[in-house]
Amino acid sequence: MHAWESIQTTLDLIEERLSEEISIDDLANTANLSPFYYQRLFKRLVNKTVMEYIKLRRLAKASEYLAENKSRILDVALSFGFDSHETFTRSFKKAYGLTPEEYRANSVKLNQFVKPELILNYVMVDEGVPLITDGMVIEVNRKKLSKPRTFVGLEGEIPICQLMGGETTGIAIAKELWMKFGRQKHNIPNQIPDGNDFGALYMGNAKEGNCIYMAGVEVEPGTSVEGYSSFELPAREYLVCGFEAENFDELVDSAVFKADKFMERWMKKHNLTTTDFAIEMYYPSTSEVAYLEHWIVPVPIK
Known part of the structure:
Protein backbone atom coordinates (compact mmCIF):
# COMPACT_ATOMS: atom_id res chain seq x y z
CA MET A 1 0.00 0.00 0.00
CA LYS A 109 -23.41 30.09 1.50
CA LEU A 110 -20.12 28.89 3.02
CA ASN A 111 -16.86 27.54 1.67
CA GLN A 112 -15.77 24.38 3.47
CA PHE A 113 -12.48 22.54 3.86
CA VAL A 114 -13.16 19.64 1.48
CA LYS A 115 -12.35 16.03 2.33
CA PRO A 116 -9.41 15.21 0.00
CA GLU A 117 -9.32 12.35 -2.48
CA LEU A 118 -5.56 11.77 -2.51
CA ILE A 119 -5.72 9.50 -5.55
CA LEU A 120 -6.18 12.68 -7.61
CA ASN A 121 -2.70 13.79 -6.53
CA TYR A 122 -0.97 10.58 -7.57
CA VAL A 123 -2.85 8.86 -10.43
CA MET A 124 -2.67 10.20 -13.99
CA VAL A 125 -4.87 9.27 -16.99
CA ASP A 126 -4.66 10.02 -20.71
CA GLU A 127 -7.15 12.12 -22.66
CA GLY A 128 -10.43 10.30 -23.10
CA VAL A 129 -9.79 7.90 -20.21
CA PRO A 130 -12.15 8.38 -17.23
CA LEU A 131 -10.85 8.30 -13.68
CA ILE A 132 -13.38 7.06 -11.12
CA THR A 133 -13.06 7.72 -7.39
CA ASP A 134 -15.49 8.00 -4.47
CA GLY A 135 -18.65 8.45 -6.56
CA MET A 136 -16.97 10.93 -8.90
CA VAL A 137 -15.91 10.53 -12.56
CA ILE A 138 -13.31 12.83 -14.18
CA GLU A 139 -12.35 12.81 -17.87
CA VAL A 140 -10.15 15.14 -19.96
CA ASN A 141 -10.91 15.74 -23.65
CA ARG A 142 -10.57 18.43 -26.30
CA LYS A 143 -13.48 20.29 -27.88
CA LYS A 144 -13.43 22.61 -30.88
CA LEU A 145 -15.92 25.46 -30.82
CA SER A 146 -16.86 26.32 -34.41
CA LYS A 147 -18.54 29.64 -33.60
CA PRO A 148 -18.51 31.99 -30.60
CA ARG A 149 -21.06 31.61 -27.80
CA THR A 150 -22.47 34.53 -25.82
CA PHE A 151 -23.37 34.62 -22.12
CA VAL A 152 -25.00 37.31 -19.98
CA GLY A 153 -25.01 37.45 -16.18
CA LEU A 154 -23.71 39.05 -13.00
CA GLU A 155 -20.08 39.48 -12.06
CA GLY A 156 -18.31 40.05 -8.77
CA GLU A 157 -14.81 40.16 -7.33
CA ILE A 158 -13.67 37.16 -5.28
CA PRO A 159 -10.41 36.27 -3.49
CA ILE A 160 -8.26 33.87 -5.52
CA CYS A 161 -7.67 31.86 -2.33
CA GLN A 162 -11.32 30.76 -2.45
CA LEU A 163 -10.48 28.83 -5.61
CA MET A 164 -7.57 26.92 -4.10
CA GLY A 165 -8.79 23.35 -3.95
CA GLY A 166 -11.38 23.61 -1.18
CA GLU A 167 -8.76 24.46 1.42
CA THR A 168 -10.23 27.76 2.67
CA THR A 169 -13.28 28.57 4.77
CA GLY A 170 -15.55 31.60 4.92
CA ILE A 171 -18.54 33.05 3.10
CA ALA A 172 -18.62 31.63 -0.44
CA ILE A 173 -18.81 34.74 -2.61
CA ALA A 174 -19.18 32.82 -5.90
CA LYS A 175 -22.07 30.75 -4.50
CA GLU A 176 -23.73 33.89 -3.18
CA LEU A 177 -23.42 35.41 -6.66
CA TRP A 178 -25.12 32.35 -8.16
CA MET A 179 -27.97 32.66 -5.66
CA LYS A 180 -28.42 36.31 -6.60
CA PHE A 181 -28.31 35.52 -10.31
CA GLY A 182 -30.81 32.71 -9.88
CA ARG A 183 -33.33 35.21 -8.52
CA GLN A 184 -32.81 37.47 -11.55
CA LYS A 185 -32.27 34.97 -14.34
CA HIS A 186 -35.81 35.40 -15.65
CA ASN A 187 -34.93 39.03 -16.51
CA ILE A 188 -32.41 37.96 -19.17
CA PRO A 189 -33.94 38.05 -22.68
CA ASN A 190 -33.01 35.85 -25.67
CA GLN A 191 -31.95 32.85 -23.59
CA ILE A 192 -31.13 29.81 -25.73
CA PRO A 193 -33.59 27.03 -24.76
CA ASP A 194 -30.95 24.30 -24.59
CA GLY A 195 -28.09 26.62 -23.64
CA ASN A 196 -25.80 26.20 -20.64
CA ASP A 197 -25.58 28.06 -17.38
CA PHE A 198 -22.07 29.43 -17.28
CA GLY A 199 -19.38 30.57 -14.86
CA ALA A 200 -16.28 32.48 -15.91
CA LEU A 201 -13.09 33.41 -14.07
CA TYR A 202 -10.88 36.19 -15.38
CA MET A 203 -8.70 38.96 -14.02
CA GLY A 204 -10.50 41.99 -15.48
CA ASN A 205 -9.85 44.98 -13.23
CA ALA A 206 -9.78 42.97 -10.00
CA LYS A 207 -7.44 44.17 -7.29
CA GLU A 208 -4.35 42.18 -6.35
CA GLY A 209 -5.14 38.78 -4.87
CA ASN A 210 -8.62 38.74 -6.39
CA CYS A 211 -10.25 37.84 -9.70
CA ILE A 212 -13.58 38.47 -11.39
CA TYR A 213 -16.22 35.74 -11.36
CA MET A 214 -19.29 35.85 -13.60
CA ALA A 215 -22.44 33.74 -13.19
CA GLY A 216 -24.59 33.72 -16.30
CA VAL A 217 -26.67 31.99 -18.93
CA GLU A 218 -26.25 31.40 -22.66
CA VAL A 219 -28.08 33.88 -24.93
CA GLU A 220 -28.47 34.62 -28.62
CA PRO A 221 -25.38 36.27 -30.20
CA GLY A 222 -25.40 40.05 -29.95
CA THR A 223 -27.58 40.14 -26.82
CA SER A 224 -26.67 42.89 -24.38
CA VAL A 225 -28.67 43.64 -21.23
CA GLU A 226 -28.37 46.85 -19.23
CA GLY A 227 -27.13 46.23 -15.71
CA TYR A 228 -25.63 42.83 -16.60
CA SER A 229 -22.21 41.72 -17.86
CA SER A 230 -21.55 39.91 -21.14
CA PHE A 231 -18.93 37.32 -22.04
CA GLU A 232 -18.19 35.96 -25.51
CA LEU A 233 -16.52 32.57 -25.59
CA PRO A 234 -14.25 32.60 -28.66
CA ALA A 235 -14.39 29.98 -31.40
CA ARG A 236 -11.29 27.80 -30.97
CA GLU A 237 -10.06 24.53 -29.44
CA TYR A 238 -10.45 24.00 -25.71
CA LEU A 239 -9.15 21.50 -23.22
CA VAL A 240 -12.22 20.29 -21.32
CA CYS A 241 -12.25 18.55 -17.94
CA GLY A 242 -15.68 17.02 -17.46
CA PHE A 243 -16.71 15.56 -14.14
CA GLU A 244 -19.76 13.91 -12.65
CA ALA A 245 -20.98 13.65 -9.07
CA GLU A 246 -23.93 11.96 -7.44
CA ASN A 247 -25.91 15.19 -7.03
CA PHE A 248 -25.64 18.91 -7.71
CA ASP A 249 -24.69 19.89 -4.14
CA GLU A 250 -21.80 17.42 -4.17
CA LEU A 251 -20.78 18.69 -7.61
CA VAL A 252 -20.40 22.32 -6.59
CA ASP A 253 -19.37 21.81 -2.96
CA SER A 254 -16.47 19.38 -3.28
CA ALA A 255 -16.19 17.75 -6.72
CA VAL A 256 -15.42 21.08 -8.38
CA PHE A 257 -12.42 21.64 -6.10
CA LYS A 258 -11.14 18.10 -6.57
CA ALA A 259 -11.42 18.38 -10.36
CA ASP A 260 -9.58 21.72 -10.27
CA LYS A 261 -6.70 20.21 -8.35
CA PHE A 262 -6.54 17.20 -10.66
CA MET A 263 -6.61 19.39 -13.77
CA GLU A 264 -3.84 21.63 -12.44
CA ARG A 265 -1.61 18.58 -11.99
CA TRP A 266 -2.70 17.10 -15.36
CA MET A 267 -1.69 20.27 -17.21
CA LYS A 268 1.66 20.46 -15.43
CA LYS A 269 2.35 16.82 -16.35
CA HIS A 270 1.58 17.62 -20.00
CA ASN A 271 3.68 20.81 -19.98
CA LEU A 272 0.67 23.08 -20.47
CA THR A 273 -0.53 26.37 -19.03
CA THR A 274 -3.58 28.44 -19.92
CA THR A 275 -4.69 31.91 -20.93
CA ASP A 276 -6.22 34.50 -18.63
CA PHE A 277 -9.70 32.99 -18.34
CA ALA A 278 -11.32 29.71 -17.34
CA ILE A 279 -14.90 28.56 -17.89
CA GLU A 280 -17.42 26.46 -15.98
CA MET A 281 -20.12 24.93 -18.22
CA TYR A 282 -23.15 23.62 -16.30
CA TYR A 283 -25.50 20.94 -17.62
CA PRO A 284 -28.98 19.97 -16.35
CA SER A 285 -28.84 17.65 -13.34
CA THR A 286 -30.95 14.52 -12.96
CA SER A 287 -31.89 12.44 -9.93
CA GLU A 288 -28.95 10.14 -10.74
CA VAL A 289 -26.09 12.42 -11.77
CA ALA A 290 -24.86 16.02 -11.95
CA TYR A 291 -22.33 17.07 -14.60
CA LEU A 292 -20.04 20.07 -15.06
CA GLU A 293 -17.21 20.93 -17.46
CA HIS A 294 -14.19 23.19 -17.04
CA TRP A 295 -13.03 24.74 -20.31
CA ILE A 296 -9.56 26.28 -20.73
CA VAL A 297 -7.35 27.29 -23.64
CA PRO A 298 -4.24 25.06 -23.50
CA VAL A 299 -0.93 26.83 -24.09
CA PRO A 300 2.31 24.83 -24.40
CA ILE A 301 5.04 25.87 -21.96
CA LYS A 302 8.16 26.67 -23.95
Missing part, protein backbone atom coordinates in the same frame (compact mmCIF):
# COMPACT_ATOMS: atom_id res chain seq x y z
CA HIS A 2 1.27 3.49 -0.88
CA ALA A 3 1.65 6.02 1.92
CA TRP A 4 -1.14 8.19 0.51
CA GLU A 5 -3.48 5.19 0.52
CA SER A 6 -2.87 4.71 4.24
CA ILE A 7 -3.74 8.33 4.91
CA GLN A 8 -6.81 8.12 2.65
CA THR A 9 -8.06 5.16 4.68
CA THR A 10 -8.02 7.34 7.78
CA LEU A 11 -9.65 10.28 5.97
CA ASP A 12 -12.52 7.96 5.10
CA LEU A 13 -12.67 6.74 8.70
CA ILE A 14 -12.71 10.28 10.08
CA GLU A 15 -15.63 11.15 7.81
CA GLU A 16 -17.61 8.21 9.16
CA ARG A 17 -16.92 9.16 12.80
CA LEU A 18 -17.23 12.94 12.89
CA SER A 19 -19.90 12.73 15.59
CA GLU A 20 -17.79 10.33 17.68
CA GLU A 21 -14.59 10.60 19.69
CA ILE A 22 -11.58 10.16 17.39
CA SER A 23 -8.11 9.40 18.72
CA ILE A 24 -4.83 9.82 16.88
CA ASP A 25 -3.67 6.45 18.21
CA ASP A 26 -6.66 4.72 16.57
CA LEU A 27 -6.09 6.53 13.28
CA ALA A 28 -2.38 5.72 13.30
CA ASN A 29 -3.16 2.08 14.00
CA THR A 30 -5.58 2.02 11.05
CA ALA A 31 -2.83 3.43 8.84
CA ASN A 32 -0.28 0.91 10.21
CA LEU A 33 1.98 3.79 11.24
CA SER A 34 3.36 5.08 14.50
CA PRO A 35 1.42 8.08 15.89
CA PHE A 36 4.45 10.32 15.31
CA TYR A 37 4.97 9.34 11.69
CA TYR A 38 1.23 9.25 10.99
CA GLN A 39 0.79 12.86 12.11
CA ARG A 40 3.84 13.96 10.15
CA LEU A 41 2.65 12.26 6.97
CA PHE A 42 -0.92 13.50 7.41
CA LYS A 43 0.24 17.13 7.69
CA ARG A 44 2.41 16.72 4.59
CA LEU A 45 -0.42 15.29 2.44
CA VAL A 46 -3.44 17.17 3.77
CA ASN A 47 -1.81 20.52 4.69
CA LYS A 48 -3.48 20.47 8.11
CA THR A 49 -2.73 18.78 11.39
CA VAL A 50 -4.97 15.81 12.17
CA MET A 51 -6.96 17.59 14.86
CA GLU A 52 -7.31 20.81 12.87
CA TYR A 53 -8.60 18.80 9.91
CA ILE A 54 -11.12 16.95 12.12
CA LYS A 55 -12.34 20.27 13.53
CA LEU A 56 -12.83 21.77 10.05
CA ARG A 57 -14.74 18.73 8.79
CA ARG A 58 -16.91 18.77 11.92
CA LEU A 59 -17.64 22.45 11.32
CA ALA A 60 -18.57 21.66 7.72
CA LYS A 61 -21.09 19.02 8.77
CA ALA A 62 -22.37 21.13 11.67
CA SER A 63 -23.00 24.10 9.35
CA GLU A 64 -25.01 21.86 7.02
CA TYR A 65 -27.06 20.66 9.98
CA LEU A 66 -27.62 24.20 11.25
CA ALA A 67 -28.99 25.26 7.88
CA GLU A 68 -31.41 22.34 7.62
CA ASN A 69 -32.60 21.80 11.21
CA LYS A 70 -33.99 23.82 14.11
CA SER A 71 -32.06 22.03 16.87
CA ARG A 72 -30.51 24.11 19.63
CA ILE A 73 -27.02 25.29 18.77
CA LEU A 74 -25.67 23.60 21.92
CA ASP A 75 -27.16 20.29 20.79
CA VAL A 76 -25.57 20.70 17.36
CA ALA A 77 -22.23 21.49 18.98
CA LEU A 78 -22.33 18.41 21.20
CA SER A 79 -23.46 16.20 18.29
CA PHE A 80 -20.36 17.11 16.29
CA GLY A 81 -17.68 16.73 18.94
CA PHE A 82 -17.54 20.21 20.52
CA ASP A 83 -17.65 20.21 24.30
CA SER A 84 -19.55 23.49 24.77
CA HIS A 85 -21.55 26.22 23.03
CA GLU A 86 -18.64 28.62 23.57
CA THR A 87 -16.03 26.34 21.99
CA PHE A 88 -18.28 25.70 18.99
CA THR A 89 -19.08 29.40 18.52
CA ARG A 90 -15.43 30.42 18.77
CA SER A 91 -14.34 27.79 16.22
CA PHE A 92 -17.24 28.58 13.89
CA LYS A 93 -16.53 32.31 13.88
CA LYS A 94 -12.81 31.77 13.32
CA ALA A 95 -13.55 29.57 10.29
CA TYR A 96 -16.40 31.52 8.69
CA GLY A 97 -16.30 35.05 10.09
CA LEU A 98 -19.74 34.84 11.75
CA THR A 99 -21.31 33.04 14.68
CA PRO A 100 -23.64 30.04 14.36
CA GLU A 101 -26.55 32.31 15.38
CA GLU A 102 -25.65 34.85 12.67
CA TYR A 103 -25.26 32.08 10.09
CA ARG A 104 -28.65 30.57 10.89
CA ALA A 105 -30.28 34.04 10.72
CA ASN A 106 -28.64 35.08 7.45
CA SER A 107 -28.50 31.73 5.61
CA VAL A 108 -25.40 32.59 3.56
Whole structure:
Protein backbone atom coordinates (compact mmCIF):
# COMPACT_ATOMS: atom_id res chain seq x y z
CA MET A 1 0.00 0.00 0.00
CA HIS A 2 1.27 3.49 -0.88
CA ALA A 3 1.65 6.02 1.92
CA TRP A 4 -1.14 8.19 0.51
CA GLU A 5 -3.48 5.19 0.52
CA SER A 6 -2.87 4.71 4.24
CA ILE A 7 -3.74 8.33 4.91
CA GLN A 8 -6.81 8.12 2.65
CA THR A 9 -8.06 5.16 4.68
CA THR A 10 -8.02 7.34 7.78
CA LEU A 11 -9.65 10.28 5.97
CA ASP A 12 -12.52 7.96 5.10
CA LEU A 13 -12.67 6.74 8.70
CA ILE A 14 -12.71 10.28 10.08
CA GLU A 15 -15.63 11.15 7.81
CA GLU A 16 -17.61 8.21 9.16
CA ARG A 17 -16.92 9.16 12.80
CA LEU A 18 -17.23 12.94 12.89
CA SER A 19 -19.90 12.73 15.59
CA GLU A 20 -17.79 10.33 17.68
CA GLU A 21 -14.59 10.60 19.69
CA ILE A 22 -11.58 10.16 17.39
CA SER A 23 -8.11 9.40 18.72
CA ILE A 24 -4.83 9.82 16.88
CA ASP A 25 -3.67 6.45 18.21
CA ASP A 26 -6.66 4.72 16.57
CA LEU A 27 -6.09 6.53 13.28
CA ALA A 28 -2.38 5.72 13.30
CA ASN A 29 -3.16 2.08 14.00
CA THR A 30 -5.58 2.02 11.05
CA ALA A 31 -2.83 3.43 8.84
CA ASN A 32 -0.28 0.91 10.21
CA LEU A 33 1.98 3.79 11.24
CA SER A 34 3.36 5.08 14.50
CA PRO A 35 1.42 8.08 15.89
CA PHE A 36 4.45 10.32 15.31
CA TYR A 37 4.97 9.34 11.69
CA TYR A 38 1.23 9.25 10.99
CA GLN A 39 0.79 12.86 12.11
CA ARG A 40 3.84 13.96 10.15
CA LEU A 41 2.65 12.26 6.97
CA PHE A 42 -0.92 13.50 7.41
CA LYS A 43 0.24 17.13 7.69
CA ARG A 44 2.41 16.72 4.59
CA LEU A 45 -0.42 15.29 2.44
CA VAL A 46 -3.44 17.17 3.77
CA ASN A 47 -1.81 20.52 4.69
CA LYS A 48 -3.48 20.47 8.11
CA THR A 49 -2.73 18.78 11.39
CA VAL A 50 -4.97 15.81 12.17
CA MET A 51 -6.96 17.59 14.86
CA GLU A 52 -7.31 20.81 12.87
CA TYR A 53 -8.60 18.80 9.91
CA ILE A 54 -11.12 16.95 12.12
CA LYS A 55 -12.34 20.27 13.53
CA LEU A 56 -12.83 21.77 10.05
CA ARG A 57 -14.74 18.73 8.79
CA ARG A 58 -16.91 18.77 11.92
CA LEU A 59 -17.64 22.45 11.32
CA ALA A 60 -18.57 21.66 7.72
CA LYS A 61 -21.09 19.02 8.77
CA ALA A 62 -22.37 21.13 11.67
CA SER A 63 -23.00 24.10 9.35
CA GLU A 64 -25.01 21.86 7.02
CA TYR A 65 -27.06 20.66 9.98
CA LEU A 66 -27.62 24.20 11.25
CA ALA A 67 -28.99 25.26 7.88
CA GLU A 68 -31.41 22.34 7.62
CA ASN A 69 -32.60 21.80 11.21
CA LYS A 70 -33.99 23.82 14.11
CA SER A 71 -32.06 22.03 16.87
CA ARG A 72 -30.51 24.11 19.63
CA ILE A 73 -27.02 25.29 18.77
CA LEU A 74 -25.67 23.60 21.92
CA ASP A 75 -27.16 20.29 20.79
CA VAL A 76 -25.57 20.70 17.36
CA ALA A 77 -22.23 21.49 18.98
CA LEU A 78 -22.33 18.41 21.20
CA SER A 79 -23.46 16.20 18.29
CA PHE A 80 -20.36 17.11 16.29
CA GLY A 81 -17.68 16.73 18.94
CA PHE A 82 -17.54 20.21 20.52
CA ASP A 83 -17.65 20.21 24.30
CA SER A 84 -19.55 23.49 24.77
CA HIS A 85 -21.55 26.22 23.03
CA GLU A 86 -18.64 28.62 23.57
CA THR A 87 -16.03 26.34 21.99
CA PHE A 88 -18.28 25.70 18.99
CA THR A 89 -19.08 29.40 18.52
CA ARG A 90 -15.43 30.42 18.77
CA SER A 91 -14.34 27.79 16.22
CA PHE A 92 -17.24 28.58 13.89
CA LYS A 93 -16.53 32.31 13.88
CA LYS A 94 -12.81 31.77 13.32
CA ALA A 95 -13.55 29.57 10.29
CA TYR A 96 -16.40 31.52 8.69
CA GLY A 97 -16.30 35.05 10.09
CA LEU A 98 -19.74 34.84 11.75
CA THR A 99 -21.31 33.04 14.68
CA PRO A 100 -23.64 30.04 14.36
CA GLU A 101 -26.55 32.31 15.38
CA GLU A 102 -25.65 34.85 12.67
CA TYR A 103 -25.26 32.08 10.09
CA ARG A 104 -28.65 30.57 10.89
CA ALA A 105 -30.28 34.04 10.72
CA ASN A 106 -28.64 35.08 7.45
CA SER A 107 -28.50 31.73 5.61
CA VAL A 108 -25.40 32.59 3.56
CA LYS A 109 -23.41 30.09 1.50
CA LEU A 110 -20.12 28.89 3.02
CA ASN A 111 -16.86 27.54 1.67
CA GLN A 112 -15.77 24.38 3.47
CA PHE A 113 -12.48 22.54 3.86
CA VAL A 114 -13.16 19.64 1.48
CA LYS A 115 -12.35 16.03 2.33
CA PRO A 116 -9.41 15.21 0.00
CA GLU A 117 -9.32 12.35 -2.48
CA LEU A 118 -5.56 11.77 -2.51
CA ILE A 119 -5.72 9.50 -5.55
CA LEU A 120 -6.18 12.68 -7.61
CA ASN A 121 -2.70 13.79 -6.53
CA TYR A 122 -0.97 10.58 -7.57
CA VAL A 123 -2.85 8.86 -10.43
CA MET A 124 -2.67 10.20 -13.99
CA VAL A 125 -4.87 9.27 -16.99
CA ASP A 126 -4.66 10.02 -20.71
CA GLU A 127 -7.15 12.12 -22.66
CA GLY A 128 -10.43 10.30 -23.10
CA VAL A 129 -9.79 7.90 -20.21
CA PRO A 130 -12.15 8.38 -17.23
CA LEU A 131 -10.85 8.30 -13.68
CA ILE A 132 -13.38 7.06 -11.12
CA THR A 133 -13.06 7.72 -7.39
CA ASP A 134 -15.49 8.00 -4.47
CA GLY A 135 -18.65 8.45 -6.56
CA MET A 136 -16.97 10.93 -8.90
CA VAL A 137 -15.91 10.53 -12.56
CA ILE A 138 -13.31 12.83 -14.18
CA GLU A 139 -12.35 12.81 -17.87
CA VAL A 140 -10.15 15.14 -19.96
CA ASN A 141 -10.91 15.74 -23.65
CA ARG A 142 -10.57 18.43 -26.30
CA LYS A 143 -13.48 20.29 -27.88
CA LYS A 144 -13.43 22.61 -30.88
CA LEU A 145 -15.92 25.46 -30.82
CA SER A 146 -16.86 26.32 -34.41
CA LYS A 147 -18.54 29.64 -33.60
CA PRO A 148 -18.51 31.99 -30.60
CA ARG A 149 -21.06 31.61 -27.80
CA THR A 150 -22.47 34.53 -25.82
CA PHE A 151 -23.37 34.62 -22.12
CA VAL A 152 -25.00 37.31 -19.98
CA GLY A 153 -25.01 37.45 -16.18
CA LEU A 154 -23.71 39.05 -13.00
CA GLU A 155 -20.08 39.48 -12.06
CA GLY A 156 -18.31 40.05 -8.77
CA GLU A 157 -14.81 40.16 -7.33
CA ILE A 158 -13.67 37.16 -5.28
CA PRO A 159 -10.41 36.27 -3.49
CA ILE A 160 -8.26 33.87 -5.52
CA CYS A 161 -7.67 31.86 -2.33
CA GLN A 162 -11.32 30.76 -2.45
CA LEU A 163 -10.48 28.83 -5.61
CA MET A 164 -7.57 26.92 -4.10
CA GLY A 165 -8.79 23.35 -3.95
CA GLY A 166 -11.38 23.61 -1.18
CA GLU A 167 -8.76 24.46 1.42
CA THR A 168 -10.23 27.76 2.67
CA THR A 169 -13.28 28.57 4.77
CA GLY A 170 -15.55 31.60 4.92
CA ILE A 171 -18.54 33.05 3.10
CA ALA A 172 -18.62 31.63 -0.44
CA ILE A 173 -18.81 34.74 -2.61
CA ALA A 174 -19.18 32.82 -5.90
CA LYS A 175 -22.07 30.75 -4.50
CA GLU A 176 -23.73 33.89 -3.18
CA LEU A 177 -23.42 35.41 -6.66
CA TRP A 178 -25.12 32.35 -8.16
CA MET A 179 -27.97 32.66 -5.66
CA LYS A 180 -28.42 36.31 -6.60
CA PHE A 181 -28.31 35.52 -10.31
CA GLY A 182 -30.81 32.71 -9.88
CA ARG A 183 -33.33 35.21 -8.52
CA GLN A 184 -32.81 37.47 -11.55
CA LYS A 185 -32.27 34.97 -14.34
CA HIS A 186 -35.81 35.40 -15.65
CA ASN A 187 -34.93 39.03 -16.51
CA ILE A 188 -32.41 37.96 -19.17
CA PRO A 189 -33.94 38.05 -22.68
CA ASN A 190 -33.01 35.85 -25.67
CA GLN A 191 -31.95 32.85 -23.59
CA ILE A 192 -31.13 29.81 -25.73
CA PRO A 193 -33.59 27.03 -24.76
CA ASP A 194 -30.95 24.30 -24.59
CA GLY A 195 -28.09 26.62 -23.64
CA ASN A 196 -25.80 26.20 -20.64
CA ASP A 197 -25.58 28.06 -17.38
CA PHE A 198 -22.07 29.43 -17.28
CA GLY A 199 -19.38 30.57 -14.86
CA ALA A 200 -16.28 32.48 -15.91
CA LEU A 201 -13.09 33.41 -14.07
CA TYR A 202 -10.88 36.19 -15.38
CA MET A 203 -8.70 38.96 -14.02
CA GLY A 204 -10.50 41.99 -15.48
CA ASN A 205 -9.85 44.98 -13.23
CA ALA A 206 -9.78 42.97 -10.00
CA LYS A 207 -7.44 44.17 -7.29
CA GLU A 208 -4.35 42.18 -6.35
CA GLY A 209 -5.14 38.78 -4.87
CA ASN A 210 -8.62 38.74 -6.39
CA CYS A 211 -10.25 37.84 -9.70
CA ILE A 212 -13.58 38.47 -11.39
CA TYR A 213 -16.22 35.74 -11.36
CA MET A 214 -19.29 35.85 -13.60
CA ALA A 215 -22.44 33.74 -13.19
CA GLY A 216 -24.59 33.72 -16.30
CA VAL A 217 -26.67 31.99 -18.93
CA GLU A 218 -26.25 31.40 -22.66
CA VAL A 219 -28.08 33.88 -24.93
CA GLU A 220 -28.47 34.62 -28.62
CA PRO A 221 -25.38 36.27 -30.20
CA GLY A 222 -25.40 40.05 -29.95
CA THR A 223 -27.58 40.14 -26.82
CA SER A 224 -26.67 42.89 -24.38
CA VAL A 225 -28.67 43.64 -21.23
CA GLU A 226 -28.37 46.85 -19.23
CA GLY A 227 -27.13 46.23 -15.71
CA TYR A 228 -25.63 42.83 -16.60
CA SER A 229 -22.21 41.72 -17.86
CA SER A 230 -21.55 39.91 -21.14
CA PHE A 231 -18.93 37.32 -22.04
CA GLU A 232 -18.19 35.96 -25.51
CA LEU A 233 -16.52 32.57 -25.59
CA PRO A 234 -14.25 32.60 -28.66
CA ALA A 235 -14.39 29.98 -31.40
CA ARG A 236 -11.29 27.80 -30.97
CA GLU A 237 -10.06 24.53 -29.44
CA TYR A 238 -10.45 24.00 -25.71
CA LEU A 239 -9.15 21.50 -23.22
CA VAL A 240 -12.22 20.29 -21.32
CA CYS A 241 -12.25 18.55 -17.94
CA GLY A 242 -15.68 17.02 -17.46
CA PHE A 243 -16.71 15.56 -14.14
CA GLU A 244 -19.76 13.91 -12.65
CA ALA A 245 -20.98 13.65 -9.07
CA GLU A 246 -23.93 11.96 -7.44
CA ASN A 247 -25.91 15.19 -7.03
CA PHE A 248 -25.64 18.91 -7.71
CA ASP A 249 -24.69 19.89 -4.14
CA GLU A 250 -21.80 17.42 -4.17
CA LEU A 251 -20.78 18.69 -7.61
CA VAL A 252 -20.40 22.32 -6.59
CA ASP A 253 -19.37 21.81 -2.96
CA SER A 254 -16.47 19.38 -3.28
CA ALA A 255 -16.19 17.75 -6.72
CA VAL A 256 -15.42 21.08 -8.38
CA PHE A 257 -12.42 21.64 -6.10
CA LYS A 258 -11.14 18.10 -6.57
CA ALA A 259 -11.42 18.38 -10.36
CA ASP A 260 -9.58 21.72 -10.27
CA LYS A 261 -6.70 20.21 -8.35
CA PHE A 262 -6.54 17.20 -10.66
CA MET A 263 -6.61 19.39 -13.77
CA GLU A 264 -3.84 21.63 -12.44
CA ARG A 265 -1.61 18.58 -11.99
CA TRP A 266 -2.70 17.10 -15.36
CA MET A 267 -1.69 20.27 -17.21
CA LYS A 268 1.66 20.46 -15.43
CA LYS A 269 2.35 16.82 -16.35
CA HIS A 270 1.58 17.62 -20.00
CA ASN A 271 3.68 20.81 -19.98
CA LEU A 272 0.67 23.08 -20.47
CA THR A 273 -0.53 26.37 -19.03
CA THR A 274 -3.58 28.44 -19.92
CA THR A 275 -4.69 31.91 -20.93
CA ASP A 276 -6.22 34.50 -18.63
CA PHE A 277 -9.70 32.99 -18.34
CA ALA A 278 -11.32 29.71 -17.34
CA ILE A 279 -14.90 28.56 -17.89
CA GLU A 280 -17.42 26.46 -15.98
CA MET A 281 -20.12 24.93 -18.22
CA TYR A 282 -23.15 23.62 -16.30
CA TYR A 283 -25.50 20.94 -17.62
CA PRO A 284 -28.98 19.97 -16.35
CA SER A 285 -28.84 17.65 -13.34
CA THR A 286 -30.95 14.52 -12.96
CA SER A 287 -31.89 12.44 -9.93
CA GLU A 288 -28.95 10.14 -10.74
CA VAL A 289 -26.09 12.42 -11.77
CA ALA A 290 -24.86 16.02 -11.95
CA TYR A 291 -22.33 17.07 -14.60
CA LEU A 292 -20.04 20.07 -15.06
CA GLU A 293 -17.21 20.93 -17.46
CA HIS A 294 -14.19 23.19 -17.04
CA TRP A 295 -13.03 24.74 -20.31
CA ILE A 296 -9.56 26.28 -20.73
CA VAL A 297 -7.35 27.29 -23.64
CA PRO A 298 -4.24 25.06 -23.50
CA VAL A 299 -0.93 26.83 -24.09
CA PRO A 300 2.31 24.83 -24.40
CA ILE A 301 5.04 25.87 -21.96
CA LYS A 302 8.16 26.67 -23.95
